[in-house]
Amino acid sequence: MTENQAVQQKSVRRNRVAAAACFAASLITVSVVGGSQSATADGTAPDAAHRAAVAAQPVTGATAHPAAVAAAAPGLGSAGLVQSEDSSRQGLNPVGATIDLTGREGLSACSGEETMRGLTAGKATGYASVTWTFDTDSRLKESAASAPTGTAADSWEKQLVALVQECQDEPAGHWYYGAAHTLTVNGGTARWYLSYNGDGAVSGGAAVLRTGTRVAVVELTGRPTDVPASVEGVVTAALNRLRS
Secondary structure, three states, X not given: OOHHHHHHHHHHHHHHHHHHHHHHHOOOOEXXXXXXXXEXXXXXXXXXXXXXXXXXXXXXXXXXXXXXXXXXXXXXXXXXXXXXXXXXXXXXXXXXXXXXXXXXXXXXXXXXXXXXXXXXXXXOOEEEEEEEEEOOOOEEEEEEEEOXXXXXXXXXXXXXXXXXXXXXXOOOOOOEEEEEEEEEEOOEEEEEEEEEOOOOOEEEEXXXXXXXXXXXXXXXXXXXXXXXXXXXXXXXXXXXXXXX
C-alpha cells in the first residue's frame, strides 16, 4: 500500500467515525434498550424499580440521562467509567450519555472502526463504554475492557497504545496527537496525549489507561480552553473509576 493510499484509507475511516459522532451528539430522547420506560433530557429519570430492573438484565446498548449512568452491570459496568461529576469538575456541563456494555462501540477517532470487542477478539470478561455529550461542541468518549489475565491486559494495552500513536505522525493540515505524557494514580497508569487540529491548535486529547486487568481508552474532543489541565483531570478521574 502506498503512503497516499494509507492516508486516504485513514481519512475514509475517520469520516465514518465523525458521522457516527455527529449522530450520537444529536440524541435528545433518552431510553434504555430492553426497558419499558424512557426519559428525556429535561431531567426526568426512571424510578428506582425501573433502574433496578434495567441493571439486572443484559444491556445491548443504551442512552441515559447523566443521573442514571451509574447503574452498572456485574463486574465491569458503567460505574467503572467517567461519570458526570468528573467532567463537570473540568468545566464541562453534561447533557446526556450513551452507554454500551457489548464492546461494539468505536474506540476513538484515531482507531477508525476498531472496537474493543474486535481488539480483544471477544475474550474480555466484561466491556463498557460511554459517550458523553455536553452543552458545547465538546464530546468525551471512553471504552473499557476487563481481561481474564494480566498477560492479556498487557497485550491489549500495547495494542491500544499502538493505535493511538498511529495518529502522531500525520500529513500537514491533518489533526494529530502530540507527545505522550505519563500519569500514575493509585497503582493505575496512563499515557495521555494532547490532540491538535489541522491549524496546529490544541483541541482535546486522548489516553490509554491500565489498572490491574482492566484497560481503557479515553478521548476528549473540542476542548480548546485549558486543555492540558482538562485532559489530565479527566484521565485522573477515569483511572480512579476504572480501579473501583
